[in-house]
Amino acid sequence: MVKYDVNIKYKHSPYYLAGFINACIMACLIPVMSLYAYQYLGASSAQLSVLLGGYSLSSILYAIVIARIVERLDRHKIWLLGISLMASCALILLSNTQNYLFAVFIMSILFAPFHTSTSLLMGLAFRYFPREQITRVNARLMATISAAWIVGPSLAFYMTEHLGFNVFFYALGVVLVLLALLFYCLPISDNTIAKFSNSSDEQHVQTCDANPSDPVILTTKKANDITDYAFLWPPIMLFTLLSFAINLYQHLMPVYFVKEGLSVSLVGILFMSAAIVEISLITRCPSLLSRFSYHQLFIIASVCGIAFFMLLPLSQNTSYLFLLQTLKAIMYGIMAGLGVNLLQRLLPNESTFAVALYQNTFAMGMLLAGFAVGAAVQYLPPQGLFSISAAVALLCLIILLLFRRAFTVAAHADDIKD
Secondary structure (H helix, E strand, O other): OOOOOOOOOOOOOHHHHHHHHHHHHHHHHHHHHHHHHHOOOOOOHHHHHHHHHHHHHHHHHHHOOOOOOOHHHOOOHHHHHHHHHHHHHHHHHHHOOOOOOOHHHHHHHHHHHHHHHHHHHHHHHHHHHHHHHHHHHHHHHHHHHHHHHHHHHHHHHHHHHHHHHHHHHHHHHHHHHHHHHHHOOOOOOOOOOOOOOOOOOHOOOOOOOOOOOOOOOOOOOOOOOOHHHHHHHHHHHHHHHHHHHHHHHHHHHHHHHHHHHOOOHOOOOOOOOHHHHHHHHHHHHHHHHOOOOHHHHHHHHHHHHHHHHHHHHHHHOOOHHHHHHHHHHHHHHHHHHHHHHHHHOOOOOHHHHHHHHHHHHHHHHHHHHHHHHHHHHHOOOOHOOHHHHHHHHHHHHHHHHHHHHHHHHOHHHHHHOO
C-alpha cells in the first residue's frame, strides 16, 4: 500500500491551470472548425462531415491506444509534452494551407492525439495527489473544462472574424508550446504505482445490497482482453447515452428557436448560464458521496434529464427557460463531476485508461448526435425535437435500474476530504 507523507503540501494550482488552458484550446478550436471548412477551405457539407467525423473517430482511437501505452510505460509528462508540441505544429501547418485533403490529414493524424491530453493530465494527477484528495481534484479538473467553454467559443469567433484564421491558428500554436512547458513542469510524486494496489481494504468490491444475479464482476487486476472489461459496459453505455442526449439538445436548440420565432442570441446566454451552474455542481459533487452513492446520484441525473427534455418545449417564456437550465446543469454536473471518479474506482490500476474511456464515451455521444440531428430536424415537429433526448435519458434510467451492481463501488470517507 502506498503511503503519502502528511507533511507534504501538494500543489493544486499548476494542475488546474494546465487543465484550464488545455480545455481552452479545444473550446476555441472545435466551435470554429465548421466556419473554417466553409470559408477558408471552401468545403461542401459532405466534406465538412468527413473532416469533423474523421477527426472525431481518429481522436477516439488515439485516446485508447495512447492511454494503454502510457499506462504501461508510465511516461505521462513526456507524452503530454510530445502531443502538445505536435498539435502546435499541426495548427501552424493548418494556417498555411487551403488544401482540403491536407487539412483532413492534419486534423486526423497530427492534431487528433491531443485529444488524449486530458486523460494523461488526470492520470498524472491520480499518481500525484493522495487518495483523500483525488476525488475532489478530478471534479475541479472537470470544472475547468466547463469554465473554458464559457470563454473559449466567444474568444475564438472574435479572433477569426477580426484577425483571421491565420492569426488564430498561430496564436493557438504559441499557447500550445507554453502549455507543453507547463505540462513538463508539473509536480509529480515519487510514488508512481497505483494507490489502490495490494490493499484488500481498498479494493472496489460490491456492497452487500447488490443483486447477486447481475453478470458484473469487478477486479483490481489489469485486464488483458476486451472481455475482461465486461463489467464496464453499463457505465460506458450510460455516459455515451447521456452525452448523446446533451449534445443533440445543444445542436437542436438553435433550430428550435428559429422555428419558434425566438431570438437565437438567447441560446448562447442559456448555454452560458447552465455552464456557470454546472461548474458549481461539478466541484460540489464529491461532497455528495457522503450522503448518496454513485448509483443514486446517477439516477438523480437521469431523472433530471428526463424532466428537462420533456418540460423544455412546453413554454417559450424566458424566465421559464432559464429556470429549466438548473435541471440540465444537475444532469451534466453529476455526470462530469463523478463519471471519471467512478471509472477510476472501477479500474484502480489503470487510472489514465479510465479517463480515456470517459472522454471517449462523451466523444462518441457527440459523434452520434451529429448524425442524428439531421433526421430530427427533417422528421420531427418543433415541439418534438427534444423527444429523442428525453427517450435516451429514460433509457439511461432503465440501465441504472437493471445494472445497479455495475455502479456500486465501496465508498470511503476519504473521498470527500479536501
